[in-house]
Amino acid sequence: xxxxxxxxxxxxxxxxWGVDHVYGIPGGSINHTVEGLYLEKxxxxxxxxxHEEVGAMAAAADAKLTGKIGVAFGSAGPGATHLFNGxxxxxxxxxxxxxLVGQVGxxxxxxxxxxxxxxxxxxxxxxxxxxxxxxxxQLPYVVNxxxxxxxxxKGVAVVTIPEDLSAKEIDYEAVKTPVTVSNTYKQVIDxxxxxxxxxxxxxxxxxxxxxxTGLKGARKELDAVSERFNIPVISTVPATGVMETDxxxxxxxxxxxxxxxxxxxxxxxxxxxxxxxxxxxARFWPKDVKIVxxxxxxxxxxKVVPIDYAVIADGKTYLQALLDSGESLPETDxxxxxxxxxxxxxxxxxxxxxxxSKGLEPEAVMRKxxxxxxxxxxxxxxxxxxxxxxxxxxxxxxxxxxxxxxxxATMGYGIPAGLAGALCVPDGQxxxxxxxxxxxxxxxxxxxxxxxxxxxxxxxxxxxxxxFIWYEQQETxxxxxxxxxxxxxxxKVAEGLGAVGMTATNLKExxxxxxxxxxxxxxxxxxPIVLNAVIDPEDPVAAAFMPLDPKQFGQDTVDEFAKxxxxxxxxxxxxxxxxxxx
Numbered sequence: 001x002x003x004x005x006x007x008x009x010x011x012x013x014x015x016x017w018g019v020d021h022v023y024g025i026p027g028g029s030i031n032h033t034v035e036g037l038y039l040e041k042x043x044x045x046x047x048x049x050x051h052e053e054v055g056a057m058a059a060a061a062d063a064k065l066t067g068k069i070g071v072a073f074g075s076a077g078p079g080a081t082h083l084f085n086g087x088x089x090x091x092x093x094x095x096x097x098x099x100l101v102g103q104v105g106x107x108x109x110x111x112x113x114x115x116x117x118x119x120x121x122x123x124x125x126x127x128x129x130x131x132x133x134x135x136x137x138q139l140p141y142v143v144n145x146x147x148x149x150x151x152x153x154k155g156v157a158v159v160t161i162p163e164d165l166s167a168k169e170i171d172y173e174a175v176k177t178p179v180t181v182s183n184t185y186k187q188v189i190d191x192x193x194x195x196x197x198x199x200x201x202x203x204x205x206x207x208x209x210x211x212x213t214g215l216k217g218a219r220k221e222l223d224a225v226s227e228r229f230n231i232p233v234i235s236t237v238p239a240t241g242v243m244e245t246d247x248x249x250x251x252x253x254x255x256x257x258x259x260x261x262x263x264x265x266x267x268x269x270x271x272x273x274x275x276x277x278x279x280x281x282a283r284f285w286p287k288d289v290k291i292v293x294x295x296x297x298x299x300x301x302x303k304v305v306p307i308d309y310a311v312i313a314d315g316k317t318y319l320q321a322l323l324d325s326g327e328s329l330p331e332t333d334x335x336x337x338x339x340x341x342x343x344x345x346x347x348x349x350x351x352x353x354x355x356x357s358k359g360l361e362p363e364a365v366m367r368k369x370x371x372x373x374x375x376x377x378x379x380x381x382x383x384x385x386x387x388x389x390x391x392x393x394x395x396x397x398x399x400x401x402x403x404x405x406x407x408x409a410t411m412g413y414g415i416p417a418g419l420a421g422a423l424c425v426p427d428g429q430x431x432x433x434x435x436x437x438x439x440x441x442x443x444x445x446x447x448x449x450x451x452x453x454x455x456x457x458x459x460x461x462x463x464x465x466x467x468f469i470w471y472e473q474q475e476t477x478x479x480x481x482x483x484x485x486x487x488x489x490x491x492k493v494a495e496g497l498g499a500v501g502m503t504a505t506n507l508k509e510x511x512x513x514x515x516x517x518x519x520x521x522x523x524x525x526x527x528p529i530v531l532n533a534v535i536d537p538e539d540p541v542a543a544a545f546m547p548l549d550p551k552q553f554g555q556d557t558v559d560e561f562a563k564x565x566x567x568x569x570x571x572x573x574x575x576x577x578x579x580x581x582x
Contacts, residue, residue, distance in 0.1 A: 001173045006136040007036030007166035010100070011044055013143045016174060019071050021045040021423050022100075023055030027075025029115060030102030032166035047423070047452065050444040052079050054416045056086020056099065057405075061413075061420035063095035064238075064403040065378055067216075069150055070420070073100035077115035080122065085410050087126045087156045092407035093213070093238060096150035098143075098157050099123070103132065105164035119160050128155035136168035144175045193311045194321045197273070197292050200309070201229060202327075204271035204290075206334050209233040210254075211315070213406075214276020214295065215242050218316035223247065225319045228328045232338040234262045236279045237387065238406035241396030249335065251342050255281050256544040257388045261342040263546045264575035276315035280304050280407065294318045337578040344572045349392060352566075356506045359536035362386075362461055364507060366393025368514045369431065369459070375399050376428030380417025382438040383409045385467035388540060390433045401425065412441035415458060419445065422454035429457065429521075436462040436485055443493060449528035450498030457517060458499070458530045460490045463537040471539045494530030503532040541565040549574035 004012075010033060014022065022044060026034045037046040049055040052074040059070030070090070074083045080101045090097040101123070103109070104116045123130045129149035133139050139161065146157035201207050209231050215222055219242060226233050226249045233243050234251050237258075243250045254262035266272075266285055274282065275294040282305035285291075293301050294311040301310045311318060353363035366389055375398035381390045383405055396402060403420065405413040418432025439460045449456050470483040491501030500520065504510040513531050520529065547553035547561050548569060562569050573582070 001171050003169055004039070004172050005032060005036065005166065006139040006168055006170050007032040007034075008039045009036070009140040009170060009172040010143050010161075010166065011036040011040040012172065013140045013147070013175065014071060015040065015043050016144075017147050018068060019044060021047050022071045022073065023047045023049050023058050024073035024100075025049060025052055025055070025075070025079060027079050027102055029076035029104050029163045030073060030079070030100070030161070030166075032163060033073060033100055033102070033161060036166070045423075047419075047448065049448050051442065052082035053085045053412070054419070054442050054445045054448070056083040056097070057089060057410070057413055057416035058086070058420040059097050060086050060090040060093070060095055061380060061403040061417035062424055063090065063097055064093065064417075065401045065421055065424050069096040069098055069147055071098045071100070073102070075102040075115070076104055076119070077117050080117065080119055084126065085412075086416070087123075087158075089405045089408040089410055089413070090156050091126050093405070094154040096147075096154060096157075098146055098150055098159070099127075100143075101158060101160045103160050103162045106162045107164065109162065123156075123158040126156050127158040128153035129157035131158070132160040133162065133165055136165040136170050139165060139170075140172060140175065189311070189313045189318060189321045193313070194318075194325060196309065197311065198322065198325060198327055200271055200290065200292060201231070201273075202329065205332075206269045207231045207271040207273065208265055208269040210235075210272050210274045210277065210279070211239055211242055212236045212275065212277020212279060213239045213242070215239065215315045215319075218319060219243060221316055221319035221323065225322050228323065230329050230331050230335040231273070232265055232335060234258075234265060236277050236406070237391050238402075238404055239277070240391050240394065240404075241400060241402045245394065245396040248339055251338060252345075253391055254543070256542055257391050258543045259392060260345045260543060260546050260548070260572070261338065261575070263543050264341060264549070265338055267549075267552070268575060268579065274305075274307070275318065278304055278407075333579060337575060340578060341575045348567065348572050354507075358538065360504060360506055360510060360533060362389040362533075362535050362540065363393060364510060365459060365461065365504075365533045365535070366390065368510060369393070370395040372429075372514060372518065373400065373431075374429055376425055377401075378418075378421030378425050378428055378430050379403070380414050380419075380421055380430070380432040382414035382432070382434040383411045383468075384435045384438060385463075385471075385540065386414070386433050386435040386438070386461050389461060400428070411438040414438060415442045415445050415449075418456040418458060419449055419454060422449070422456050423452075430454065432456055432458045434458065434460050435467060436460055436464065436488070436490070437466045439490065440485075440488070443490075443497070446494060446497040446499050446528055446530065453526035454528060455521075455525050456528045458494075458528060460530060460532050462487070462490065462532055462534045465537060467537070467539060471542060474539075490530055490532035494528075494532075499528040499530050500525070501530050501532070503534065505534045541567070548572075549576035551580075552576055
């Protein structure tokens, strides 16, 4: 037992849970928590962000990249409210985050004091654990419980700390409760669930695996099931990298951010094994497809789409049970033609990358990142068309990790997630991908990357518009209003904030920029890098609806769609035509 201020005891609890960095901005109502960070600075690094929103989003990205809890703090009032964007991202994507929230001292609470807010109701919706500390002695206990609940419920825990309590000296004794909170027992799956789904797989002509982040850490089992049963695989966007992006059976993603292989496979599938996901757009899948949903949370089963068979189980354990059956299925035209369809699509993207006649294409930028990417790299991806560019082009073949704002889909996520990647995985190169809209929301935290010598490669896809919304206004035949962006020279902005700035508007300049990046890396560069990639503003092909099968959609519709997006239907026939041998 040792005497120390409660703010220091709080930080010692974080140490016991393996937390090695915390994001936030000091304030009058959280100063003694910051004092605790100073006293423990050799064990927990304080990262001074320039906006609490960035800190909270980075904490959520920490959890997505590592599986470990992310931690951010804010002072009472505006510091607390600024945290919400990142906390809701963590809630929606089911990752553990701890928010430490300042509060005015107890003697002036409930007196309409400066910056005083009733903070408990504020966080009631976002948090799985939400408590205000009432004595200094209980502060370390409450923080310990908060972390346990964040892990147990895969969500946000909030601890509100009156400033006078964190300043009080207490007798601190380390918590002896083990910090292991994950299920370590071997889950037993009902043999009937395995035999029933095996029967459905055997009876299906066109089975499909549709996987989510619930299969993180199950790459080996997923590969084996896909290969042994010869089933193609589609992932949700946040699950990019759960299966290697160059695996022969991987089709990419489906929907607006996806591609032709995913869209067309779903059009022809007669059975979907929907594993470890609550993909909200599943409600738009073809109505005649049979769906088996596997999820360890019974509440998520049938939540977004009616299903035919439910398996309440961890996805990894379920896949292993399929393998343990000893069953297998031979290659069919279904798997073979899906592989061809995927390769045709990748070639089309590569052909786009080679053409800068209308301006630099985003596919060219992503191709250069793949050439430079290392085995442990991390990718922080913003929301918008940039999500599409990254998902279609990112390299996820080894130990690379991927963080995106999935269900909450907040803009401004790229820089915080890149920052998190640099801190969480220091032996890999951290990347961030942003549109110029999202980048401008959080650009100030390039200063944070510079301050802590984090050489993140930040790529900005500049097209002077909110491209994703521009497309929606076009599709709904609205006037283009509020979607144009005033341009900025992001390379010069970067230099002013302590980063290395460069610009590329064509393939030659892009090659030169990446040559410079390689030289900087070789020389041990410690500054963040910003590449302002000025791209063709026209929307890339939207894959939510790709009418390319004449038998299904009619030749006139196919011709119009193919002409609009520059698709050679002879070089890239539809999956339906491939299956029919046409």
